[in-house]
Amino acid sequence: MRRRDDDGYTLMELMAAMAVMSIFMAIVTTAILQIYRSVGETDQSADVQNQVETAFxxxxxxxxxxxxxxxxxxxxxxxxxxxxxxxxSVNTCVELRLRPSTGQLQRREWAQAVTPTAPSAWTTLTANVALSTSGTTTVPPFTTVAADTNSLTGFRFQRLAVAFRSVTDDAVRETSVTFTALNAVGTSSLSGSGSSNSATCIEGRSVAS
Incomplete structure (x- = not known):
């Protein structure tokens, strides 16, 4: 018997169509979620990198x-x-602190030679940071290089190197930048002559936040 055009669909045909559509919707939904997740991770990474760049x-x-x-x-x-x-015209101490426990690089300041030492509140320069490592060795986040005041070939200004990791869900980025203090002349690395800056403003370390 020839099937008429208005016979419709059987229950089995309908169930098969629904199963195919369900599989298709599951694939599409998974793809959309992956796109949103990827965009979110990219935005987070960009935000962290922008914080680091602004801080530097x-x-x-x-x-x-x-x-x-x-x-x-x-x-x-x-x-x-x-x-x-x-x-x-006021000599001002600036203190940087990296807190591994909270993953924050922070900053505060106070007027030098004012008793008692009264630092400002800590402000966060950038978050989601961790200590860098070299093999199994932890790399200190702050390193100073003394000025070489007695050599024509040496570097005549103090330098401060800052190194840490920026950590996000999708990436870990190493950051290392060296800043040069053009007005700072520290202890000579060759002969030890010159004025030492080693204890500059360290009184703030004893003031709890």
Whole structure:
């Protein structure tokens, strides 16, 4: 018997069509979710990188005109370094702190030679950071290089190197930048002559936040 055009579909045909459509919708939904996840991870990575770049632009402006940089140190698990700048004719100490426990690079400041030392509140320059490593060795986030005041071939200004990892869900990026303090002349690396900047502004380390 020839099937008429208005016979419709059988239940089995309808169920098969629904199963095929369900599989298709599942594939499309999974693809859309992966796209959204990828876009979100990219946006997060870009935000972190923008924070890092903004922080380094600020540090470059400050450290470039610093007159002294302290010797970095680790205190209670956190890493510190200080430098001295002149703001509006006032000698101002700036302190940087990297806190591995919270993944934050922070900054605060206070007027030098004012008793008692009264630092400002900590501000976060960038978050989602971690200590860099070289093999199994932890790399300190702050390193100072003394000025070589007695050599024509040496570097005549103090330098501050900052190194850490920017950590996001999709990537880990190593960041290492060296800033030059054009007004800072520290202890000579050859003969030990000159003025030492090792204790510049370190009084702030004893002031709890």
């Amino acid at each position: 632009v600020r540090l470059d402006r400050e450290v470039r005109y610093a007159s002294a940089i302290s010797d970095p140190a680790q205190v209670d698990g956190d890493y510190y370094v200080e430098y001295l700048i002149n703001r509006d």
